[in-house]
Each structure stands twice: as structure tokens, then as C-alpha cells.
Amino acid sequence: MIGIIDCNNFYASCERNFMPSLNGVPVVVFSNNDGAIIARSEEAKELGIDMAVPIFEVKKLMKVYNIKGFSSNYTLYGDMSKRIKYIIRKFFSEVEDYSIDESFVSCKGFEYRDLFSYVKDARDKISHWSGVPVTIGVAPTKTLSKLANRIAKKKFRAIGVYIIDSEEKRIDALHTTDIKDLWGVGRRITVRLNKFNIYTAYDLSKVDTDWAKKNFSVVLQRTVYELQGISCIPLELVEPAKQNIASQKSFGIFQTEFEPMAEALANYTARVAEKLRRQGFVAGGITVWLGTNNFSKTDKQYFPEISTVCDVPTDYTPYLIKRAVEGLKVIYRKGYLYKRVGVMLTDLRNNYDGTQNLFHSNSRDKEIEIIRRMDRINRLNGRDTIRSAQQGFNHEWKMRQETLTPKYTTRLSDIIIIK
DNA sequence: TCTGGGGTCCTAGGACCC
DNA sequence: TCTGGGGTCCTAGGACCC
Numbered sequence: 001m002i003g004i005i006d007c008n009n010f011y012a013s014c015e016r017n018f019m020p021s022l023n024g025v026p027v028v029v030f031s032n033n034d035g036a037i038i039a040r041s042e043e044a045k046e047l048g049i050d051m052a053v054p055i056f057e058v059k060k061l062m063k064v065y066n067i068k069g070f071s072s073n074y075t076l077y078g079d080m081s082k083r084i085k086y087i088i089r090k091f092f093s094e095v096e097d098y099s100i101d102e103s104f105v106s107c108k109g110f111e112y113r114d115l116f117s118y119v120k121d122a123r124d125k126i127s128h129w130s131g132v133p134v135t136i137g138v139a140p141t142k143t144l145s146k147l148a149n150r151i152a153k154k155k156f157r158a159i160g161v162y163i164i165d166s167e168e169k170r171i172d173a174l175h176t177t178d179i180k181d182l183w184g185v186g187r188r189i190t191v192r193l194n195k196f197n198i199y200t201a202y203d204l205s206k207v208d209t210d211w212a213k214k215n216f217s218v219v220l221q222r223t224v225y226e227l228q229g230i231s232c233i234p235l236e237l238v239e240p241a242k243q244n245i246a247s248q249k250s251f252g253i254f255q256t257e258f259e260p261m262a263e264a265l266a267n268y269t270a271r272v273a274e275k276l277r278r279q280g281f282v283a284g285g286i287t288v289w290l291g292t293n294n295f296s297k298t299d300k301q302y303f304p305e306i307s308t309v310c311d312v313p314t315d316y317t318p319y320l321i322k323r324a325v326e327g328l329k330v331i332y333r334k335g336y337l338y339k340r341v342g343v344m345l346t347d348l349r350n351n352y353d354g355t356q357n358l359f360h361s362n363s364r365d366k367e368i369e370i371i372r373r374m375d376r377i378n379r380l381n382g383r384d385t386i387r388s389a390q391q392g393f394n395h396e397w398k399m400r401q402e403t404l405t406p407k408y409t410t411r412l413s414d415i416i417i418i419k
Numbered sequence: 420t421c422t423g424g425g426g427t428c429c430t431a432g433g434a435c436c437c
Numbered sequence: 438t439c440t441g442g443g444g445t446c447c448t449a450g451g452a453c454c455c
Contacts, residue, residue, distance in 0.1 A: 010455095031423035038423070038455095054422040072423085099426095099455045186453050217429065219453080246425060295422055342424090399423090 001107040001165070002235065003119065003138040004145040005088060008153070010101035010132065011039035014080045015070050017131040018408045026067040030055060033250040033399040034071055071401035079409045084130045091122035096235045104145070104235055107138055120161045127160070139164035139173075142233045143226035146183040147173045147201065170229060174202035184223045189216065201227055241348070242279060245272045248342025251397040254293070255338045261290070262325050264397045265341050266390035269324045272345050273317040277375065282313040284347030286320060288327035293339040304331035313349060316367045317374075320345070321388050 007013060011029040016022040026043035030036065037053050047065050049058055055069070062069060081100045089095055094106035110118060119136050127133045137149025144164050151173060152162035164170050180190040182201055198204050205227035213221040225232045247268040255261050265288065276283060289305040306327045314320065324343050374386050384391065 033423065035422050052422085056421040059421090074424090102455075184453070188452060217452090219429070240427095242426090244426075248424065250423070293422085340423095344425095400421095 001110065001115070001138050001140060001163075002142055002145045002231070003092070003105045003107050003136050004098075004142070004149050005103045005105060005123075005126065005134050005136050006149050006153075007084065007101040008133045008135055009039055009041050010081075011072060011077055012041040012044070013132045014077050015073070015405055016041065017080070018076075018405070022068060026065060028062070028067055028069050030069060030071050030403070032072060032401075033252065034402055035250065038072065069403055071404040073405050073407065075407045075410055076405065079407075080130070080132060083409075084126065084132060084134070087126050087129050088122075091118075091126070094235060094237055096237060097239065104142060106235055115165070116161065116163060119163070120159065123160045133160070135160045137162055137164075139170075140229050141226040141231040142235075143183050143223055144170065144173070144229065147177055150177065150181065171202070174205050174227060175200060177201040179204055182223065182227075184219060189220065192216070241350075242281070243348060244344050244346050245275050245279075245281075245283075245348065246342065246344035247272050248289070248340055249399050250340045251338070252400045253396070255397055256334070256336070258329070258332050260394070260397050261332070261338060261341050262328055262390065263392040263394070265324050265328055265343060266321045266388055266392070267395075268341070269321045269343050270317055270384070270388065270391060272343060273315060273320050274375070276345055276348070277315045277351075277371065280351055281348040282315045282351045283310060283320070283345035284313040284349060285309045285345070286323050286327070287344040287346055288324050288331070289342050290328070290331055290338055291340045291342075292336050296337075299337050300335070302333065302336045304333075306331050307346070309347075312364075313347070314367075315351060316371055318388055319367075321390050325390060 012027045015029065016027060022041075024043065025041075026047055026049075027041040028037050028044050028049055029039040031038045034055060036055060037049060037051060037058065040049050040051070044067055047061065047067065049061065049067065061067070077100060084101075085095070085097055085103060088103050088105065092105035092107075094108070096104040098104055107115060107119070115138065119138060123134060123136045135149055135152045137145045137147065137152050138161070139145040139148045148162045148164045152160060156162055164173055177200060179185050179193055179198060179201060180187070182204070185193070185204075193199075193204065196207075198207065204224060207224055209221050209224050212224045222232050249264070249268065251264065255264075285307060287305065287307040289303065291303045292301050293299055294301065294303075308323055308327055310319070310323065328341070378385050
């Protein structure tokens, strides 16, 4: 049996955890740049606030019902996630951290005790100790455990646990689930499946698995097997090495000129390079892209992209910034209203994999020393205390975050002392 | 006026190898 | 005049996830 532990309304619950006055009050969290809704408390859902709606469409509604809205605070959510996962490991020894707010756990070996009371106790303690309520679904496969979790949220909210442990419960869960709500079936596949008269998880569980592979893909074939109760998506207990690290952000206001965008790009590159070093990787390549506002019906659209290979795989920020800005120079055109710029470090490998380029002088040792000291100074004195000149100081492009809460758990200056 | 960001996996087709 | 078969690797694009 496999369990999925899912935090309820995670971002909204994190905000609420540090502001008890928000209990019982409708709360929403905005996407970066305060653009759209990405999390809602139960109360906000009941008031008809949908997921991914642009803020300007619900501004009125928010005012009328006094819905509290917050800019997303990923530093806070990331740290809360770490704490919750630490607690989860007190109750389950085999855990796959699946996303910021979800973990799959193995319930193998629990046949010898009362599975329900063990999971229920774990659920209550994880919720209580972390301050973020969680729900647990348990079933023979990952896909079915997701269904179980959904049922727990919809029908057994107060209990917070649902287990599919009989044929009867499996069939019932399949009948009451629409294919569009299935893990692994998105918008496109839903439309195509509907054309074959497949509307519920039950319909899909009845199709021939070879047919699913032939007409769709192995991905859908696996989903069909999993719905039938045959597990074929295993728990991944070891986190696979990252392949890419990327950063893109929308500008607070449209940009037209090269310089401010190069400045934004240099800053995003500095961020991904830090992340790269923290994880002990070097990057073999770098990709840069630009984009106009794809929602506009009247603006000219332009979404260029360029990929280059580093001379030597590296984690040296000044080099990466130089390459990124060179790339930007190639794809930038005057005359567009730009909405975002992005950068991705690709072809990641361990930094002890010391590939050397025959035609480059061996200056790597010096770079390592420089970057090590820079990271140390910035860690002690704050990010970007030492920065590349290209990163600038103006930052007129920076995203909107008008209702950002403090980084309660991670930044010294934000910790509130109660006397 | 105003619409997020960071990832992964799969597939088909082309280039290339012997 | 007539020109194979089996395989790998890479890339772009599509689809999905939270």
C-alpha cells in the first residue's frame, strides 16, 4: 500500500499559521508578480474564487467579502515544507518527496497493525506539530492513492484519511472521479478521451492497455494499469539528480530596452548559479529566452530562445552572466513590449567531474577560490553584497509583490520577539 | 490597466555510425 | 543499370505535474 500526504491549501495555510487572526477568514495567495490566484483557503473557495484566475477579475469580489490576499512568499513555504517532511519521516521510513506540499510514503509492513489508526494518528500529529493541516490517502497504487486523497478531502474532511482497501471501494472511487481529475491526465488528453466516450476513471480503467499505449502513450497505459490496481509507478526513494535549473520572472512593467533586461537576466543568472553551487553541480550549457505578453490580442508577439554550450562546464557566476547576456544580445529585437526574460542552466553534472578544455588555461582553481569567498561574504552580509556590475542597482523591472509577508522562519530581521 | 514559475518525461524524426 | 539493415544519439515539441 502507498500513501500520499498532501498539505491542505498549502500556501494559504502557511500564511495563516503565522497570523492566527486569519483563522476562519477567507485567504488567497497570489502568483509571482501578484498576477493570479494560486492558493485559496476553504472559505475563499466557497465564495467562488477559482484557481489561476487573474487578480483583476476578482478584485471586486475580494473587497466585498473582505478576502485577505498575499503575495507568494516561497522562502517561507519552502522552509515550512522542510519542517513538514522532517515530521513525516518520524512516522514513515520510506518517503518520496514529490512536490513542495506532497509526499508519497510506503505503508509496507503495516498489514500487521491497524493501518487506519496508524495513519490517522500520523495525520493528526503532522498537522498539529507543523501547524499546517494535511490529508492522507492510501491505496495499492500511486494513482489510486491520489483518488483516495481526493475522497478524504471531499467526504471525510474532519477525519482527513481515506483508504482504498477493498475491490468495492476501488470501484466506487473510480465511478465518482472524472478523468480530468486524474493524476497524469491533463486538459488535452481529457478532450481526446471524451471523443472515445471515456468520461470517468471507471471508463478509463476498462480500456485495453495496449489500445491505450497505441492510441495515446505509455504514460496513459501506466495510468490504466494503476487504476486497475496494478502498481507500475514505483516509489522513488532516492531523489534523482537535477537536470536543469531555471529562473524566469515577469517584469513589474513592460520593458522595451536591452539594458534593463540584461540587468534582470544577470540577476536571475546569479540566482540559478547560487543554486547550482549549493547543489554541487556545474553546468555544461545555458539557455536564454525572452517573451512578450501572450495574453495580448493586439501587441506583436515574439518568443525567441537561444542555447549555447559553455567552453568548460562551470559554476562561475561571472562567466555564466557573460554567456547569458551574449545570448540575449543575439535574440533581442527593438520594437516589442517585453513581459519576461528567463535563463536555464542545462546539462548539469557533479562538479568533481573535472572535464577540462584543452584550449583553456587552467584558471579554474582561482575561480573556485573567488566564488567561494563571494558566497561566504554574501551569506554573512546578505545576498548580492558582492555582485556583478551587470546586475545593477535600479531594478525597475522587478516584479510586483505588494502584500508580501515576512520570512518568519528564516530571516533574522523578520523574527518577531514577543515580550 | 492588470494573467506565475519551475520542473519532468515521452515521442518522432533527422543525423550519423558500421 | 542495380545501392541494406540495424542501431544510437540528439533535438524540438508536446503533454503533464504542482
